[in-house]
Amino acid sequence: MKGLLKKTGNKGEDEAAAFLVKKGYGILERNYRTPAGEIDIIAFKKGVTVFAEVKKRSSQAFGAGFEAVDARKRSRIIKAAGIYLSLTGGERACRFDVVSIDGPIINHIENAFGL
Numbered sequence: 001m002k003g004l005l006k007k008t009g010n011k012g013e014d015e016a017a018a019f020l021v022k023k024g025y026g027i028l029e030r031n032y033r034t035p036a037g038e039i040d041i042i043a044f045k046k047g048v049t050v051f052a053e054v055k056k057r058s059s060q061a062f063g064a065g066f067e068a069v070d071a072r073k074r075s076r077i078i079k080a081a082g083i084y085l086s087l088t089g090g091e092r093a094c095r096f097d098v099v100s101i102d103g104p105i106i107n108h109i110e111n112a113f114g115l
Helices: 003-023 071-087
Strands: 026-034 037-045 046-058 095-103 105-109
Touching: 003 026, 003 046, 003 095, 003 105, 026 071, 037 071, 037 105, 046 071, 071 095
Parallel strands: 046 095
Antiparallel strands: 026 037, 037 046, 095 105
């Protein structure tokens, strides 16, 4: 089962990255790993660094993908983003997005963490 989930995750991240590129984002990193956690996609657009969490669901039978980004997951992403920023030049404009792929529908939730 774990191998199937990883394949689905990779496919979802591929779809999300292509979607973001079509929207004018540049992809800086994918699957950026730190001791604090992983960031699926780090992108850049109009002077803003975007840390994007990707959730792919084949259907909404168990809810939309973005609903799976809970407080614990947000905390890990924020910590990992802090590490990335400190290693790549410090403070700059950034935000946290979620790309939720639910069957054939892609939802890009900008500033999903409300920070």
